[in-house]
Amino acid sequence: MKDVKSMVVGKVLGDAGIKKGKDGAGLGIRHSISQHEYVFETWLRFKDAGLVEKQPSLYRSRRSEKDRYTYNVGFYVPVSQELAFVNEWQDESGVKILPGNIEELLDPEALAYWIMDDGQMGSLKPGTNIVTGGLTLCTDNFTHEEVAILIDVLSRKWGLKTTPNKKGANLRIYFSRASMPTLAELVSPYMHLSMMNKIRH
Template sequence: MNKPIFEFLVGNLLGDASIKRTVTGKAYITFEQSLKKSEYLNYLHELVKSNGIPLNKEYPTVYSRQDDRFGVTNKSLYFRTEALEELKPLADMFLDESGKKIVPKNISEVLTERGLAHWIMDDGQRVKRGGVTLCTDSFNSEEVSTLRNALNTNFNLVTTIHNKKSSSGSMYERIYVNKDSLELIKPTLSSHLHDSMLYKINLDRDFKQDTEGFISDSDIITDIDIFDI
């Protein structure tokens, strides 16, 4: 696996992508996004395919989930790779013995600007006042701390923890990347961001293309949503 492929897969695995082991000692990665982000999902599909990673189907598949809480059906697009021996090292990094996704302890050694861009495209939320929030909801406090250290060590990014309260009342941690420090690496990040994801780091809409159709209320964090500790 060449370096650019490895780098963007690391970023996506910190985000929405999932990785699983097989009983034959191989591993496969699944990519999934909501239908409103189909352009981005199709971009990932082409990126994986063009880099020679075999896929189990030629085209992404529409998947529907029934949300009984609100009586609606949510639709998403997904695709996955074939089970491959070359993906096993990533599975060993990102999965514990039970198969749960974790933050690799050596993440600072493998997280690059390309990987950070893919992480932001997957799990970043636009902050109107500047900066960006990384939705690390599925990681524990120790893992979030490890990620913050990597962001500071690798990119000199200044971060804080923002607590987010779920509808059930539980609290989880998200990483807010300081506006001023993010501005310094925006030029490099933008070269790795798909056009439809530029809004996440508050780049001008005329920078590449208008991305109005890809912004929803759930993708934007206002000052009211943020609780610093």
């Protein structure tokens, strides 16, 4: 099996859903149809690793009768022993949690996939390509304590300056503009071309 562990770590930190199994774990991957190129590249890596065969599918949904339909594309990675380590990311009730060895697991490739899944780029100065803010990671699925751990890991491993930003009852991780050059150097080798705008500075 080709090594996809770092990619899996980044995607579980991001949007991937976890399916526990007796013989391992599986993953559900789904993104907006506008990100179909990124989804297909991710699927190819899982396919090359021998973990998936069925191609990505198109999904249509809406939250209520008054809402317009939204379209997503995604795929399911069947339960396998190779993904068994992902079971540590979920408690008995199915809630996503941070594993105790996150500092060991989080490397530049994992960080890149986390950003591609959950990163929101800084805003642009009107009429220009000048970025006026840093990057935000939407960490809404994690507790305040877990966000604090992630911020500490990012600081100690790479010296990245981040702060917790409140979003409703949740916290999100904001990368300062000063950290963006370092962040971009770390993750750009692993970023899909369609996602490079998230790390521009």
